[in-house]
Amino acid sequence: MKRLVDLTAEDLASDPVWRYEGGAGPSAIVVPVAMRALSRSDDEVFLAATDFELFDGSRHAGFCFPADDSGIDYLQPAIIAPSGHVNFWTDGPTDPEELAARWRSLGKAPGDIFPVAFQCRIPVDGSFVSGWISGVESSRDLTLAIRELPAPADARPAVPLTEVERAPAARPAPARLREGATPDSRTARRRKAEMTVEFSQGDFHGTGVAENVSRRGMFVRTARTPGTGPPLRLTVNLPDGRQLVLTGRVVREAGDSPSGFGLRLAEDWPNYDTLFPGSRNRR
Secondary structure (H helix, E strand, O other): OEEHHHOOHHHHHHOOEEEEEEOOHHHOEEEEOOOOOEOOOOOOOEEEEEEEEOOOOOEEEEEEOOOOOOOHHHHOOEEEEOOEEEEOEEOOOOOHHHHHHHHHHHOOOHHHHOOEEEEEOOOEOOEOOEEEEOOOEEHHHHHHHHHOOOOOOOOOOOOOOOOOOOOOOOOOOOOOOOOOOOOOOOOOOOEOOOEEEEEEEOOEEEEEEEEEEEOOEEEEEOOOOOOOOOEEEEEEEOOOOOEEEEEEEEEEEEOOOOOEEEEEEOOOOOOHHHHOOOOOOOO
16 A cells, blocks of 8 residues: 555556555555456546657656546546656646646656657556547636636526536545545546437537436537537536536547547536436446
């Protein structure tokens, strides 16, 4: 057992999978486990050894939390440098001086770092999670960008978004609390849903069905997929006849069956536990 911030590349070489035990930030605790494969249906949260390649071609070891790859805030990838961990997700605003310290720990300039390619060494449901990191992301960056969206002139009354407690950086959202762990208001557990939605992104408009929802995201099944990047406004038709307006960004497109896209929300679903009761659904 050790603190997450003390995890070394040597630790990951000998034990590529570690289970999150509890705590937040510098107090987060992980323990090694003898596992060589993970699943999205796991009831506990695991980090796994991950390989990173910077833009200049240099390679580094690190880790991510690969069971939910729908957003960098769930993956929380980090390179393990000699002077400490270099994280690419932060809960608060990104401070230029703090970011400069991260790049110094790698001995690189930002132009030599991004984009960063990564691939987890441990398969999740038979596949290896991989992707690109274009820069450090922040929950506040996303929220501020979404709040700049103007309200549509024909907007109908909707359930208002509520203020939520952000999950601290370097603390994954546990699917099940272990004994002695601190409860977290945010969970990565996905729940089945079947609600019609309308969405817009600038002049682009479409309809679909929201399914596999979590507190901060969902998969929308649709034949018309918006692009990644620009903010998207989504109107959800709730089972009781009300409408809920949400905002977020497209983080993943699915061109095969089922066609659709993953959406990362700017805020938690309001009244999430009331809208989607139960906890035995898949993660």
